[in-house]
Amino acid sequence: MFAFALGLAFASTAFAQNMYSGGGGIMAPSANVKPPGLTNVGLEQRLNAQVPADLAFRDETGKPVKLGEYFGKRPLILSLVYFRCPMLCNEVLAGVEGSLKAISFNPGQDFDVLTVSFDPKDTPESATEKKAEMLKHYKRDGAAGGWHFLTGSQESIDALTKAVGFQYQYDNTTDQFAHTTGLMILTPDGKVAQYYYGVNFPPRDVRLGLIQASQGKIGTLADQVLLYCYHYDPKTGKYSAMINRIIQLGGGLTILSIGAVVLVLLRRGSDSELRGHGRA
Numbered sequence: 001m002f003a004f005a006l007g008l009a010f011a012s013t014a015f016a017q018n019m020y021s022g023g024g025g026i027m028a029p030s031a032n033v034k035p036p037g038l039t040n041v042g043l044e045q046r047l048n049a050q051v052p053a054d055l056a057f058r059d060e061t062g063k064p065v066k067l068g069e070y071f072g073k074r075p076l077i078l079s080l081v082y083f084r085c086p087m088l089c090n091e092v093l094a095g096v097e098g099s100l101k102a103i104s105f106n107p108g109q110d111f112d113v114l115t116v117s118f119d120p121k122d123t124p125e126s127a128t129e130k131k132a133e134m135l136k137h138y139k140r141d142g143a144a145g146g147w148h149f150l151t152g153s154q155e156s157i158d159a160l161t162k163a164v165g166f167q168y169q170y171d172n173t174t175d176q177f178a179h180t181t182g183l184m185i186l187t188p189d190g191k192v193a194q195y196y197y198g199v200n201f202p203p204r205d206v207r208l209g210l211i212q213a214s215q216g217k218i219g220t221l222a223d224q225v226l227l228y229c230y231h232y233d234p235k236t237g238k239y240s241a242m243i244n245r246i247i248q249l250g251g252g253l254t255i256l257s258i259g260a261v262v263l264v265l266l267r268r269g270s271d272s273e274l275r276g277h278g279r280a
Contacts, residue, residue: 043180043195044165045234051078051163051190057116057152060131062124067114067160067190070148075193075213076112076186077206080166082119082177083126083149091199092181093130097138102203108146110218111210115147118161118168119177120154127151164192182237185209197237205239208232 053068070076079096081089093115100107107113115134117127127149135143152160161168168179182197185206193213196205208227211219230239 040167040169041178041180042165042167043182043197044167045195046163046165046192047194047234049163049165049192051186051192052159053190055152055156055159057150057156058124058127060124060127060149065150070112070114071190072188074109074111074188075210075218076114076188076190077210078164078184078186079113079115080118080161080164080179081115082117083122083130083151084119085177088179088181088199092183093134094137095199095201096183097134099201099203099206101138101140103207105207105210105218106140106142106146108142108144111146111214113147114150116150116152116157116160118157118166118179120152120157122151124151185213187213187215194232195234195237202238205232208239 051067053066053071055067057065057067059065077096077100079092081092083089096113096115100113105111115130131144131147131149134147138147160166164184166180168177170177180197181199182195183201184192185194185196187193194209196209207219208223208230209232211223212227212232216224230241232238233240
């Protein structure tokens with residue numbers, strides 16, 4: 001119940017960006033005051049920050065790995081959860097799985113997913129169980145080689161969460177964590193490119209985020225057109241339409257269409273004249 005209450009508190013995008021406001025009454029807290037117990041909880045954007053490549057973790061098989069082993073290939077989706085979480089983290093993972101299921105890109109081929117536990121008590125065995133649970137719902141060929149579940153020491157966890165601005169707090173009485181929700185997209189070289197908040201992640205935004213993080217190495221021409229017309233807004237964690245670019249694109253297409261019609265009409269006129277001369 002404690003984790004569920006915290007999930008409700010952090011479900012909104014505004015609060016996930018450390019923006020808390022009261023109801024506006026005479027006794028309302030100031031805008032920079034967080035509820036009791038959540039003082040050190042939040043998700044602070046650190047765009048372009050480098051995730052340390054030398055951080056040591058263990059994958060779901062128990063094999064020692066460094067984060068840098070996942071860099072240099074494809075863009076990455078990073079989600080921070082803990083595997084024994086009773087509710088909220090499962091909602092985050094379900095949101096990731098649902099978003100990935102709705103896009104055509106494949107993990108291990110177009111991108112990779114790193115799901116890292118911030119609980120040092122989690123083990124490779126619990127990571128294996130969580131991975132099997134997620135892949136059972138995801139049902140995408142090759143996903144096992146592209147979706148990695150990692151556990152590590154408190155030192156490695158602290159370094160990773162600090163690098164990406166993920167702030168959480170342990171509660172001794174419940175043996176649970178107060179934490180925010182969201183995911184991050186990293187460039188292939190391990191730099192933070194984008195943040196998405198909440199537990200539901202729009203597939204279109206995630207797809208465009210992966211394409212942009214890859215610098216156009218994945219995706220189609222249509223995706224590039226969408227990226228021209230839509231811009232990622234760090235304040236909302238979403239892509240929004242850029243009206244001026246849409247107007248420019250529409251104007252350009254209109255001019256091309258008119259030019260094509262004129263060209264066809266001129267071509268038909270020339271053909272008619274040639275046929276007339278032939279009959280004469």
